Amino acid sequence: MEHREKIRIIDVGPRDGFQNVKPLIDTQTKLFIIEGLYQSGIRTMEVTSFVSPKAIPQMADAAEVAKAVIGRYKDLRAIALIPNLKGAQNAWNAGIREAACVISVSEAHNKANINRTVKESLDALEGIREALPDLEVHLDAATAFGCPFAGEVPKEAVLSLIGSAQQLGIRKVTLCDTIGVADPAQVKELLGEVTGRYPGLELTLHFHNTRGMGLANIFAAAEMGIRNFETSVGGLGGCPFAPGADGNTATEDTVHMLEKMGFDTGIDLAKLLGVVEYVDRHIDAPVTGKMLGVTNSACANISGRA
Ligand code: COA
Ligand code: ZN
Numbered sequence: 113m114e115h116r117e118k119i120r121i122i123d124v125g126p127r128d129g130f131q132n133v134k135p136l137i138d139t140q141t142k143l144f145i146i147e148g149l150y151q152s153g154i155r156t157m158e159v160t161s162f163v164s165p166k167a168i169p170q171m172a173d174a175a176e177v178a179k180a181v182i183g184r185y186k187d188l189r190a191i192a193l194i195p196n197l198k199g200a201q202n203a204w205n206a207g208i209r210e211a212a213c214v215i216s217v218s219e220a221h222n223k224a225n226i227n228r229t230v231k232e233s234l235d236a237l238e239g240i241r242e243a244l245p246d247l248e249v250h251l252d253a254a255t256a257f258g259c260p261f262a263g264e265v266p267k268e269a270v271l272s273l274i275g276s277a278q279q280l281g282i283r284k285v286t287l288c289d290t291i292g293v294a295d296p297a298q299v300k301e302l303l304g305e306v307t308g309r310y311p312g313l314e315l316t317l318h319f320h321n322t323r324g325m326g327l328a329n330i331f332a333a334a335e336m337g338i339r340n341f342e343t344s345v346g347g348l349g350g351c352p353f354a355p356g357a358d359g360n361t362a363t364e365d366t367v368h369m370l371e372k373m374g375f376d377t378g379i380d381l382a383k384l385l386g387v388v389e390y391v392d393r394h395i396d397a398p399v400t401g402k403m404l405g406v407t408n409s410a411c412a413n414i415s416g417r418a
Contacts, residue, residue: 116376119334122316122342123149123363124158125391126177127193129348131161131168132359133397139173141394143180148387149345150185153379154363157181158212158342161193162202168352178206193252195226195233200240204247211247212286213237215277216254217269220261221290225254225353234276241280250284251277252318257302258293260354267305274310284314286342289329291357292322296332303336316340319361321347321400326361327369334370341366345384346391347400362401364388 126146130137149157159181165172174192181190192203194211203211215233216222222230240249255262256270274285287302299317306315317333317340319326330341347362367379385407392399 116374118339119370119375119377120156120340121154121363121366121370121377121379122156122158122191122340123154123345124318124342124360125149125345125348125363127158127161127171128342128350128360129344129346129397130395131170132348132350132352133170133395135396136170137395139176139180142173142177145345145387145391145395146177146181147184148390149363149384150188152384152387153377154384155187155378156189156191158191158193161195162199162206162208162211163193163195175202175206178203178208182207191250194240194249196228196236197239197243200244200247200249204244209246209248210250212250212252213240214252214254215273216259216290217265217273218255218259218262221255221259221354224261225351230273234273234280237277237282238280248284249282250286250316251282252286252288254288254290254351255354256287257289257298258291260291260356267302270302271305271309274306274313278310278313283312284316285310286316286318288318288342289320290351291354292320292325294319294329295325296328299329299332300336303333303338307336314340316342318342320349320357320359321361322356322358327365330361330366331369331373334373334375345401346388346395346397346404348391348395348397359397359400362388362399362403364401364403368403 160174343363344360349360
């Protein structure tokens with residue numbers, strides 16, 4: 113059998129996707145979608161976030177979701193987003209052992225999102241490392257490609273934030289294009305700098321699709337050797353504290369592209385599209401991924417190859 117290189121897709125729909133949906137989604141519906149994603153072959157998922165329910169009411173059931181997921185799926189990497197020590201402790205108590213600590217590269221967005229300076233957030237990260245040494249913590253570097261308030265984000269600021277996190281023992285970093293302003297040239301440039309300065313890091317990329325650049329950016333990053341991507345079922349998503357942000361790049365479109373490129377995502381696209389269809393019917397947010405519409409159309413069985 114031909115060997116296909118693996119790419120890891122981390123579906124962040126249950127966190128990034130749901131957090132931006134206004135009407136509260138009941139916990140069973142969330143768990144049903146998570147089950148569908150698991151059955152499609154997704155083995156790494158951001159399942160919820162332990163944030164203030166005043167900031168994000170949709171995530172008030174974080175502990176319930178986390179406990180159910182951890183109880184059900186032994187071979188799923190269930191990641192939770194955390195903003196501070198309280199979130200880390202709550203996540204740990206719910207059984208979470210892998211967390212993404214979100215800190216924005218830009219001061220203005222960190223203030224809007226977490227109500228802290230970047231320095232205060234880094235101090236909180238240090239506190240988390242001390243209080244919970246067995247919790248695997250990643251850095252989610254938000255606004256790494258641009259900020260809704262400050263505009264351009266200097267590469268040096270991205271490198272500096274990563275350096276500070278590395279000093280606290282962080283080995284996994286997600287570069288987040290929180291508002292979807294990145295372009296492939298910028299992606300290659302930033303990745304060149306980051307991998308040059310910090311060769312030992314495990315990098316993940318997270319692109320919102322505001323300008324329709326999500327897949328192009330993933331393509332560029334894959335060409336640069338990145339093998340971990342955060343995407344969202346149906347293309348749901350967006351940060352309520354980042355005005356103008358569109359949803360994440362859709363998992364189904366990403367799987368389609370990467371498999372066509374010869375990568376092995378381990379995800380069954382047909383099964384995944386069943387989940388997208390369910391999301392389309394039951395979640396009050398637009399499905400922006402293209403693949404659901406394609407499979408319902410006359411083009412469904414055309415591969416585009418002679
Ligand atoms: N989970 C639940 N409750 C939390 C919490 C957490 N992680 N962190 C703080 N709180 C509670 C405090 O206990 C306190 O409760 P009280 O009013 O009953 O005493 C209250 O929230 C205020 O605490 P404070 O530390 O002053 O928080 P804040 O008002 O400065 O808000 C955050 C800071 C980080 C909690 C809040 O901005 C937040 O949750 N942001 C997340 C935003 C987000 O998820 N964005 C999208 C993903 S990137
Ligand atoms: Zn996001």
